[in-house]
Amino acid sequence: MDDHTTLADLRQRVAEFNAARDWEQFHTPKDVSAAIAIEAAELMEHFLWRTDEQARAALQDEEKLAKVVDEMADVLLYTLVLANALDVDVSAAVMAKLERNEERFPAEEWRGRA
């Protein structure tokens, strides 16, 4: 679906879900940021105490992969909730960030360096 789904489409869908529940009142930037951090921690938990090889192996298991994807969706969901609350364009924000990173990390200089 990523090929034909715009950021506006996803944001609209998220906005409707929350409007139907009258949940926008809870979506202060402070709480939504905490929610993103909490979901990110749940995502991380899937890889805790595992080597990179063990993590990769676990992701071959469809059920485990589904759980990881589910946490990733939660991170994205709350990020879109924040974008809606702040009324900012996320595509523009990501593009602007990548442009700044192009300058900070010139490709020739940073190739292969973490």
Next chain:
Amino acid sequence: MDDHTTLADLRQRVAEFNAARDWEQFHTPKDVSAAIAIEAAELMEHFLWRTDEQARAALQDEEKLAKVVDEMADVLLYTLVLANALDVDVSAAVMAKLERNEERFPAEEWRGRA
């Protein structure tokens, strides 16, 4: 830009940035998840020790809002890096999650309840 930018567009742009630097080798699910959590914490930091009112006031300041948007972009960037690494469709993941949440939290029952 959100109106005409698809998730595939953004993912492609992120993928090109990383391919130009040969950085995909560092993007293990474990490290990318940690990166998302770190950026989420930096986002949270803007609201720390502030009441919701103070946070709202700070976001009226264009410079402070820009910093918050920048951290939000970082969270989104690394989430797309993870989607690329796992080769999963994020729109489908978000839509599926919202559908499950529709069932878990029926609108009539949950209206106005956190």
Next chain:
Amino acid sequence: MDDHTTLADLRQRVAEFNAARDWEQFHTPKDVSAAIAIEAAELMEHFLWRTDEQARAALQDEEKLAKVVDEMADVLLYTLVLANALDVDVSAAVMAKLERNEERFPAEEWRGRA
């Protein structure tokens, strides 16, 4: 118990627990740091979508307070695991940090300011 329990006592108890399970092998600084972050997120979750007043009220409930204390204990436990893994003195680290903070934040200047 805090009156007569030294940091060395607690660290020793944590070390014995892990030695009995041969778990030190998993306690890389990277994984233990992630574990601390995950437990901190679980702690935060108790206060999500709650105003400070609601959070305070919840902590009057003994069962809820016990859950919060339990997450706090987990954060502390993994911090002591990290101290053991790095073989550093945590009391000295905390004292040194407080001394630096005394200089960074002179009491007269910072009184009542976040």
Next chain:
Amino acid sequence: MDDHTTLADLRQRVAEFNAARDWEQFHTPKDVSAAIAIEAAELMEHFLWRTDEQARAALQDEEKLAKVVDEMADVLLYTLVLANALDVDVSAAVMAKLERNEERFPAEEWRGRA
């Protein structure tokens, strides 16, 4: 110092630092939990994009180790701030947690298993 520093000593020192600045007013459980999570993320950041071997090597560098210890001290500091705010005994909390974990993870059964 860990040998002769009690948890009460450290808590007292932290309490005095904050009282001198009249900072207890900011120490809601919600904000202190967020502060712990933020410091934990800063700790994690030292190990990001590094293999366990690279992390271990970095910790041989005294300056880098000092930074890691500094973040660890921050996690501990805020955990003690929370303990002071909630007025709970942290030694008792850690001991109780270890006892529960002894039952959940019998040593013979869990030896060497993450």
